[in-house]
């Protein structure tokens with residue numbers, strides 16, 4: 001194959017690194033303004049090739065989207081209600097979110113454990129968001145006792161099957177087939193989230209390889225789906241993590257609340 005054609009094919013299949021900051025239920029309005037504008041400024045001063053995503057509280061979405069727009073930083077919501085307007089007190093649906101952001105975080109372990117959300121909701125959220133032209137990050141991961149019992153791969157396989165082979169599975173498979181860049185999968189071992197106990201490079205590498213294999217059961221474009229690791233990622237440990245083949249970025253909680261630390265992490269994934 002001629003070199004230029006080969007490069008074109010490579011480009012078509014290359015996965016652009018993607019680093020996401022999950023602010024969780026943190027920041028005042030003032031802090032959200034300052035943090036997002038500092039991230040935007042630092043990203044403009046640094047030669048980052050990675051895509052940057054900020055998952056922020058609902059109430060600041062509109063304002064932060066305007067603050068970071070010039071830097072093409074993607075703004076996302078941390079949850080969504082996957083249905084039409086109606087009598088659902090307290091909920092914010094995907095349709096509303098399309099006006100203020102472009103991505104939705106689905107299946108985070110805190111949604112599973114603190115709020116009791118289940119796979120039925122995740123599956124519907126993913127389908128609703130992708131149908132409305134939004135991007136999605138879907139989180140999976142084993143908890144401490146599942147890890148201790150050697151159940152990790154079984155849990156990850158089940159969490160992938162729940163969305164790819166469940167009631168809304170066909171819609172997800174079709175969306176991934178049409179544009180695999182719109183669906184990001186984050187591997188987050190629950191025991192590593194917010195604990196400072198980051199998984200080892202070897203563990204992450206094995207799990208990421210396993211996950212890509214599982215995705216291959218449902219999609220002919222599995223090698224184009226971007227995979228992130230999340231769980232106590234910091235500027236101190238990101239160097240080794242960013243070297244893992246098959247891995248395309250990180251989902252960062254605590255360290256994303258410090259603009260300098262977050263941009264350092266983004267820089268580690270810059271190729």
Ligand code: PGA
Nearest residue numbers: 193194231232252253254
């Ligand atoms: P952490 O959180 O980086 O604070 O461990 C990660 C996450 O919950 O997405």
